[in-house]
Amino acid sequence: MARILFLVIAGVGLTSALSTVLSRNLVRAAVSLAGFFFTVACLFILLEAEFLAALQVLIYVGAVSILLMFGIMLTRGVQGTDLVSGPSAARLPGIVVGLVVFAVLGYAIFEEKGLRTQYSWGALDERTAIARGSKEPGSPLRSAVNNMGKVVGVELMTRYVIAFELAGLLLTAALVGAVAVAHREEDETRSTGSGVPPEKPEPTADKPNP
Amino acid sequence: MTAFAVPTSWIFWAQEQAVELDRGLAVRWGLWLVVGFLAVFPGIVAYMVLLERKAAARFQDRIGPNRVGPLGLLQPIADALKLLTKEDLVPRGADALVHLAAPVLVIVSAFLMLAVIPFAVGMAPVDLPSGVLYLIAASSLSPLGVFLAGWSSRNKYSLLGAMRAVAQLVSYEIPQVLSVIPIVLWGGGLSLVAIFDKQADYGWFIASPPGLLAFLILLVASIAELNRAPFDIPEAESEIVAGFHTEYSGMRFSLFFLAEYLSVFAVGCLATALFLGGGMPIPFARFPLNLLDGSLARLVVVDLILLAVFAAKVFSFVLLMIWIRATLLRLRVDRLMNFAWKYLTPLAIVNILVAGIWYECVIRPGALTLGRWLGGTLVTGPMVAGLVWLAFWVNRREWAGEAAGPGRPSLEGARPDWETPGQTGASPQRAH
Structure with missing residues (x-):
């Protein structure tokens, strides 16, 4: 059952990923990307990490793809042929870079040794399933599966606290920067139009009076 | 191990599922799906539409749908049939x-x-x-x-x-x-x-x-x-x-x-x-x-x-x-956005802190008693009231300060051309 589900989900995911890259219409590519994010969430469900799946949907489908849509809408003519991108000169280098990244990630995943207490991805035969031993109450695996939100929160606040804070700092900086960039234009218009309404009659002066 | 050694057992395939779908669970989910999500919830929704039409009619001093069936109770069915038979245009x-x-x-x-x-x-x-x-x-x-x-x-x-x-x-x-x-x-x-x-x-x-x-x-x-x-x-x-x-x-x-x-x-x-x-x-x-x-x-x-x-x-x-x-x-659009970003979001964020105080006062000590509840209310109630007042006060002040700004729509701009105060004598209504 899980195998068939995995094959179906992986197939849909690969298809949508490919159509993201190959689609010539930007909005359709963004939609395919959202579909791909969704299949990643489905894979998390198969791995019994429904907390991560919900986060994936919330952040990537609900926020990132909406932001993508916003970016497309606000920067280009939305409904014309502007959205269609032709064959790009960077196609071949793009393919090469993609394959190299894939190779590096694959190497890293299969050669990963893990900490002493953790299971390694490389030693697949020794790695127990996430759920094994989860039937006994009180086992850490069981609590990890059943209350993943709590476990993730504790880990974020203890072991990964520095990375967490750094990410927060980065996001805050990005937020402040975005506000600064967006605000400057408005400030300039306001400073030119200093305070009280500027000479109002000017635009109406040349109009004929009834 | 060499790089890219194909593992003998695939990651996903070798895994056991912790949540096992036994027969009872499958039957329950099937029942929810068929009875709840295909029958009961759409039915509730159909009659909610009728309720909204009837209630809105009462608010607006009308009668509302009352033709199909007793008291118009069959109206949702008629609506559904009508929508189903309509042409599907793209x-x-x-x-x-x-x-x-x-x-x-x-x-x-x-x-x-x-x-x-x-x-x-x-x-x-x-x-x-x-x-x-x-x-x-x-x-x-x-x-x-x-x-x-x-x-x-x-x-x-x-x-x-x-x-x-x-x-x-x-x-x-x-x-x-x-x-x-x-x-x-x-x-x-x-x-x-x-x-x-x-x-x-x-x-x-x-x-x-x-x-x-x-x-x-x-x-x-x-x-x-x-x-x-x-x-x-x-x-x-x-x-x-x-x-x-x-x-x-x-x-x-x-x-x-x-x-x-x-x-x-x-x-x-x-x-x-x-x-x-x-x-x-x-x-x-x-x-x-x-x-x-x-x-x-x-x-x-x-x-x-x-x-x-x-x-x-x-x-x-x-x-x-x-x-x-x-x-x-x-x-209006700008008020809508202001309300979300300047009133609701700050209030919601600060409210989390107040909720933490309530947690310490009432929930962490153990069982709920009247004294703890009263104490928590006395501590957090004024805080919440003060926060709401503060949010409105700050925004009102800012609003009042900006009201004369040039970018804001005001009645000044809505005045017809011939009423422009700079042109004396040309406006019959404003001749003092």
Whole structure:
């Protein structure tokens, strides 16, 4: 059952990923990307990490793809042929870079040794399933599966606290920067139009009076 | 080990599933799917539409639909038949595939929200350990569908409506999510069943000053999320025809319609489960739950009580939303955005801190007593009132200071040309 589900989900995911890259219409590519994010969430469900799946949907489908849509809408003519991108000169280098990244990630995943207490991805035969031993109450695996939100929160606040804070700092900086960039234009218009309404009659002066 | 050694057993295939689908669970889920999601919930939604039409008619001194069946009770069936037999139009310039997928996405989002609501004891369709997060994730799917509907229609009104809708949905999602965080804090987990149990022990979560503020924020933000008046500027019929679903007809339009009312119902269930103590009739008593002793008959009786009270609470919530819709006027775009970002979001953030104080005062010490509840209320009540006053005071001051700014629409600009004060003698009305 899980195998068939995995094959179906992986197939849909690969298809949508490919159509993201190959689609010539930007909005359709963004939609395919959202579909791909969704299949990643489905894979998390198969791995019994429904907390991560919900986060994936919330952040990537609900926020990132909406932001993508916003970016497309606000920067280009939305409904014309502007959205269609032709064959790009960077196609071949793009393919090469993609394959190299894939190779590096694959190497890293299969050669990963893990900490002493953790299971390694490389030693697949020794790695127990996430759920094994989860039937006994009180086992850490069981609590990890059943209350993943709590476990993730504790880990974020203890072991990964520095990375967490750094990410927060980065996001805050990005937020402040975005506000600064967006605000400057408005400030300039306001400073030119200093305070009280500027000479109002000017635009109406040349109009004929009834 | 060499690089890329193909493992003998694939990662996913070698894994055992922890959640085993035994026969009973499969039957239960099948029953929920067939009886609940295909029959009961759409039926409820159909009669909610009738209720809204009738109630809005009362508010506007009309009679409302009364022709089909006794008291117009068969009107939903007639409406459904009419929508089914209508022609299904797709504009020629539309992106047909996306045009088809958009309403499906919206209605799936609305249906998914209902999947974790605990209606009564043992009557949650699925008890997810991270149910609240799931709810938020499921509801965050709908802006995507709304945007795609507007974009794929190739219609400027649709696109304008979609842009307004997405801007509004994204803005109001933030206070909506932030207002739920106190509940997660008090409930000690993301599971809605755990939150229900906590409310049995510590009283309804609305019965505390920060809970009340969070509930009000959730109410306002939910109305905005549902595009209902006074936040219905994405579908403002006097400006942009019907907004993002202008180009939809027949059954596809009715999917949007169904999704909207389904979301109203789902938000009612959500507010009831999170803030109003689920199906418990008395705020600080475990009343129907203490009847449980493990026998099936007792369970059925308790569940019936819980279901009836739950339904009554959802009904009142829906009625409140209909009342608001029939009473209030549409907000202007800038005020709409200001309200989300300058009032609701800061209040929701600071409310989390106040909720922490309430947690320390009332929930952490142990069992609920009158003294602790009074103490917590005395500590947090003035804080909440002060925060609300502060938010309004700061915004009013800023608003008053900016009112004379050139960018703001005012009556000055609306004056006709011949009334411009610079031209003396030319304006007959203003000759002093």
